[in-house]
Amino acid sequence: MITSSIISPQDIQAHYNILNRIGCLGDQPDKGFTRAAYSDEETAVLAYFATQAELIGLHTDWDAVGNLCIETKDKHEHWVECGSHVDTVPAGGNFDGLAGIVAGFVAIAALNQLPRAYGLRLRIWRGEESASFGITSIGASAALGLLPADSLNNRHAGRSLAEAIREQGADPKFIEQRQSTISQCELDHIAAHIELHIEQGIVLEKETLDIGIVSGIRASSRSWISLQGEFDHSGATPMGKTYRRDTNLALAHILVALDDLFSSYQKENPSIDLVQTIGHINSNKEKNEHDDELYNNAISKVSGYAYFSYELRSCDDILRNSYKKEAMQTVQNIAASFGVTVEVESVSNSSGVKALNQPLQQRMRSICETLHYKHRTLASGAWHDAALIAQQKRSDQSNIPVAMIFIPCLKGKSHSPEEFSSYEQIAKGASLLANLMQQDLNDL
Amino acid sequence: MITSSIISPQDIQAHYNILNRIGCLGDQPDKGFTRAAYSDEETAVLAYFATQAELIGLHTDWDAVGNLCIETKDKHEHWVECGSHVDTVPAGGNFDGLAGIVAGFVAIAALNQLPRAYGLRLRIWRGEESASFGITSIGASAALGLLPADSLNNRHAGRSLAEAIREQGADPKFIEQRQSTISQCELDHIAAHIELHIEQGIVLEKETLDIGIVSGIRASSRSWISLQGEFDHSGATPMGKTYRRDTNLALAHILVALDDLFSSYQKENPSIDLVQTIGHINSNKEKNEHDDELYNNAISKVSGYAYFSYELRSCDDILRNSYKKEAMQTVQNIAASFGVTVEVESVSNSSGVKALNQPLQQRMRSICETLHYKHRTLASGAWHDAALIAQQKRSDQSNIPVAMIFIPCLKGKSHSPEEFSSYEQIAKGASLLANLMQQDLNDL
Numbered sequence: 097m098i099t100s101s102i103i104s105p106q107d108i109q110a111h112y113n114i115l116n117r118i119g120c121l122g123d124q125p126d127k128g129f130t131r132a133a134y135s136d137e138e139t140a141v142l143a144y145f146a147t148q149a150e151l152i153g154l155h156t157d158w159d160a161v162g163n164l165c166i167e168t169k170d171k172h173e174h175w176v177e178c179g180s181h182v183d184t185v186p187a188g189g190n191f192d193g194l195a196g197i198v199a200g201f202v203a204i205a206a207l208n209q210l211p212r213a214y215g216l217r218l219r220i221w222r223g224e225e226s227a228s229f230g231i232t233s234i235g236a237s238a239a240l241g242l243l244p245a246d247s248l249n250n251r252h253a254g255r256s257l258a259e260a261i262r263e264q265g266a267d268p269k270f271i272e273q274r275q276s277t278i279s280q281c282e283l284d285h286i287a288a289h290i291e292l293h294i295e296q297g298i299v300l301e302k303e304t305l306d307i308g309i310v311s312g313i314r315a316s317s318r319s320w321i322s323l324q325g326e327f328d329h330s331g332a333t334p335m336g337k338t339y340r341r342d343t344n345l346a347l348a349h350i351l352v353a354l355d356d357l358f359s360s361y362q363k364e365n366p367s368i369d370l371v372q373t374i375g376h377i378n379s380n381k382e383k384n385e386h387d388d389e390l391y392n393n394a395i396s397k398v399s400g401y402a403y404f405s406y407e408l409r410s411c412d413d414i415l416r417n418s419y420k421k422e423a424m425q426t427v428q429n430i431a432a433s434f435g436v437t438v439e440v441e442s443v444s445n446s447s448g449v450k451a452l453n454q455p456l457q458q459r460m461r462s463i464c465e466t467l468h469y470k471h472r473t474l475a476s477g478a479w480h481d482a483a484l485i486a487q488q489k490r491s492d493q494s495n496i497p498v499a500m501i502f503i504p505c506l507k508g509k510s511h512s513p514e515e516f517s518s519y520e521q522i523a524k525g526a527s528l529l530a531n532l533m534q535q536d537l538n539d540l
Numbered sequence: 541m542i543t544s545s546i547i548s549p550q551d552i553q554a555h556y557n558i559l560n561r562i563g564c565l566g567d568q569p570d571k572g573f574t575r576a577a578y579s580d581e582e583t584a585v586l587a588y589f590a591t592q593a594e595l596i597g598l599h600t601d602w603d604a605v606g607n608l609c610i611e612t613k614d615k616h617e618h619w620v621e622c623g624s625h626v627d628t629v630p631a632g633g634n635f636d637g638l639a640g641i642v643a644g645f646v647a648i649a650a651l652n653q654l655p656r657a658y659g660l661r662l663r664i665w666r667g668e669e670s671a672s673f674g675i676t677s678i679g680a681s682a683a684l685g686l687l688p689a690d691s692l693n694n695r696h697a698g699r700s701l702a703e704a705i706r707e708q709g710a711d712p713k714f715i716e717q718r719q720s721t722i723s724q725c726e727l728d729h730i731a732a733h734i735e736l737h738i739e740q741g742i743v744l745e746k747e748t749l750d751i752g753i754v755s756g757i758r759a760s761s762r763s764w765i766s767l768q769g770e771f772d773h774s775g776a777t778p779m780g781k782t783y784r785r786d787t788n789l790a791l792a793h794i795l796v797a798l799d800d801l802f803s804s805y806q807k808e809n810p811s812i813d814l815v816q817t818i819g820h821i822n823s824n825k826e827k828n829e830h831d832d833e834l835y836n837n838a839i840s841k842v843s844g845y846a847y848f849s850y851e852l853r854s855c856d857d858i859l860r861n862s863y864k865k866e867a868m869q870t871v872q873n874i875a876a877s878f879g880v881t882v883e884v885e886s887v888s889n890s891s892g893v894k895a896l897n898q899p900l901q902q903r904m905r906s907i908c909e910t911l912h913y914k915h916r917t918l919a920s921g922a923w924h925d926a927a928l929i930a931q932q933k934r935s936d937q938s939n940i941p942v943a944m945i946f947i948p949c950l951k952g953k954s955h956s957p958e959e960f961s962s963y964e965q966i967a968k969g970a971s972l973l974a975n976l977m978q979q980d981l982n983d984l
Binding site: 295296297299316318328329330331332333334338342345347350355362370371372373374375376377378379382384390391394395396397398402405409474477478479508511 | 664741746750772773777778779782786788792802815817820821822824825837843846848850920922941952954955
């Protein structure tokens with residue numbers, strides 16, 4: 097039943113003409129956007145879509161914690177949903193999250209009057225970015241009753257999360273009581289949930305592809321690893337481990353050993369679903385302000401203190417955990433050989449989605465072939481709201497079928513004013529989304 | 541003509557009982573000392589020795605730039621000198637510099653009434669530490685007419701160097717005009733110059749030795765090396781050099797390659813006179829305050845910017861320079877393989893003393909054998925005032941014979957309140973110094 101609903105770049109642009117003015121930091125969108133979680137700017141975007149929805153005869157529903165649902169008014173038993181978020185990091189772009197909402201709205205608008213087997217729903221989640229209150233997917237977690245009550249005390253821009261929620265006309269009580277706004281019955285009646293998002297990586301652009309079909313969603317394990325050696329005079333202390341307990345040299349050898357460890361895994365499995373990143377070496381501003389010892393390093397001293405951040409991401413928690421164990425042993429062994437002691441501080445550990453729904457991925461491939469969109473399958477390196485839906489169970493313990501569509505973004509940039517996807521690129525993603533939402537999904 | 545003048549620990553302690561009160565930061569010497577270059581505290585120590593000298597019939601002479609000379613009053617044509625400094629780094633110790641002055645004073649006092657072939661002189665230099673005005677060996681350089689005039693504008697504690705010199709009753713005009721206070725004739729009549737100093741390293745302590753006979757004085761070449769890559773999303777950017785231009789990973793591989801390069805040199809020559817130190821990785825406070833880009837690194841980003849300091853020290857400038865050339869090529873090659881660009885900023889390049897006077901070293905070995913002092917030969921990793929004397933020429937183009945005596949210091953620590961050598965250790969060094977100063981040095 098493919099009727100090939102094609103969304104045009106003009107359909108996308110029409111919304112961006114307005115949305116480029118909400119939370120923008122300059123006259124032009126290239127200066128970046130700031131729409132914090134539960135801010136006036138975020139609410140303004142939700143209100144914009146509520147108004148647009150009502151203008152074309154869609155139903156709108158604000159849940160108790162401030163998320164907005166837009167639904168077709170026909171009465172089907174089951175729903176095909178799409179969703180994403182509209183908040184940004186400070187001085188971020190206008191595509192991370194918002195592209196998925198514009199695509200979803202345009203897709204539902206295009207399908208509204210067409211015959212369908214399902215009701216269609218767009219979920220606009222609040223506060224996916226952790227930049228504001230230090231927690232990711234606030235709106236979706238709260239709606240599912242998963243947000244810890246004490247996160248209401250987290251603060252941003254002079255307000256607690258509870259205060260910010262109240263200011264935006266929503267009610268933190270649901271979070272206090274960990275009460276979900278989406279009932280089990282509602283979950284049971286979701287036929288499929290689809291999120292379109294910019295890739296936030298450079299794979300699609302490098303391979304000049306239109307669409308990424310997401311196989312799974314990576315979650316991360318993050319730690320701080322600090323090394324303690326001995327500060328010594330650089331000229332008077334002979335070279336070698338007998339005399340020097342050099343943390344900088346130990347750190348370099350550790351990083352190379354971790355790189356070698358990863359390579360050995362990758363040699364066994366060239367498409368291994370794992371990325372390892374040392375984002376910080378001594379470069380965390382806040383940490384440095386509270387950690388004078390770092391500044392005891394000097395050009396004319398053997399280094400006695402250093403630290404680095406260690407992040408592993410995988411869709412597969414079991415793979416990630418077993419790799420991490422080996423990596424930490426590597427760190428300990430190398431440090432010990434330099435007479436350097438190690439302290440590991442865990443920052444976070446989240447659960448990924450090993451595999452998104454396979455039949456939905458297969459259908460997306462077919463649609464891409466029909467529409468002549470160049471595509472490939474890839475894991476999502478970043479966390480997305482859709483992961484939370486994928487982690488819910490229906491009453492019969494089956495999973496809700498969840499899919500994600502990636503579109504390319506310029507140079508893989510996100511979380512910066514440089515973030516960019518063209519209206520053409522978004523329109524292709526929206527066309528795939530519309531065609532998928534129109535299908536009979538009984539056999540998933 | 542060895543009469544074995546033995547200096548006792550009590551001889552040393554008698555002076556320290558007073559000197560532990562000048563510039564000390566607490567009631568006890570273990571809180572550290574601050575005696576800046578051309579400070580009241582530095583002058584107070586010089587004044588103490590001037591008074592002590594006059595009490596025992598020695599001649600005192602303040603030169604135009606504020607250094608103090610203490611001399612025996614007999615009229616010999618040639619002089620055997622010793623010397624060091626009495627200033628400290630902020631919150632430093634009371635042995636770096638001062639131990640050599642106490643030892644020298646006690647040695648000359650012991651020899652004053654004994655028959656000698658030479659006049660004896662103690663030079664107490666001002667401002668050896670670069671911590672105050674950013675220049676090392678201010679007093680000795682100024683006395684030799686080597687201090688650049690513009691260094692008078694360097695500032696410390698709210699004063700220019702010129703103002704500080706004036707406040708201590710000396711005259712910056714000599715420096716303005718680069719006029720030496722030590723004439724060529726005076727240089728021609730120095731039979732030998734000897735500096736006793738704490739090792740500032742852990743070799744003597746580790747090998748439980750009493751004396752280090754210094755073979756040469758290392759100078760350093762220092763650079764900042766910065767790496768520019770590309771910041772990317774850590775989860776969405778695949779591993780490998782095709783996708784990542786990761787400066788942290790490049791930095792680690794560079795440091796390991798430099799370590800390997802050094803090892804290959806050391807394999808060829810196990811006692812190679814060269815040390816290589818990466819003291820800073822992203823850990824220079826001042827640099828970071830002026831370099832926002834460092835703080836673009838994040839736990840969840842591929843690193844796009846990093847820097848490190850690079851220091852080489854050797855007594856042998858030619859060896860150091862040829863090694864450095866190869867090291868910089870290594871840095872460029874590895875960085876290029878990671879798609880990372882390199883910027884090298886030279887900080888300083890100074891000239892070392894490849895070999896101190898060999899006959900003096902031989903005489904010191906003999907004296908140590910006679911006195912049953914355990915000793916070894918080693919290079920000085922740190923710069924010392926004596927290096928400047930070793931770099932001067934007599935009128936006949938011969939070198940002034942220069943020697944250095946090292947004594948052990950606790951854990952190799954210096955430039956910190958932990959800095960410590962015992963009165964016994966200083967006394968042994970002073971005994972060696974006294975015996976050397978008493979010898980006939982005609983055949984050097």
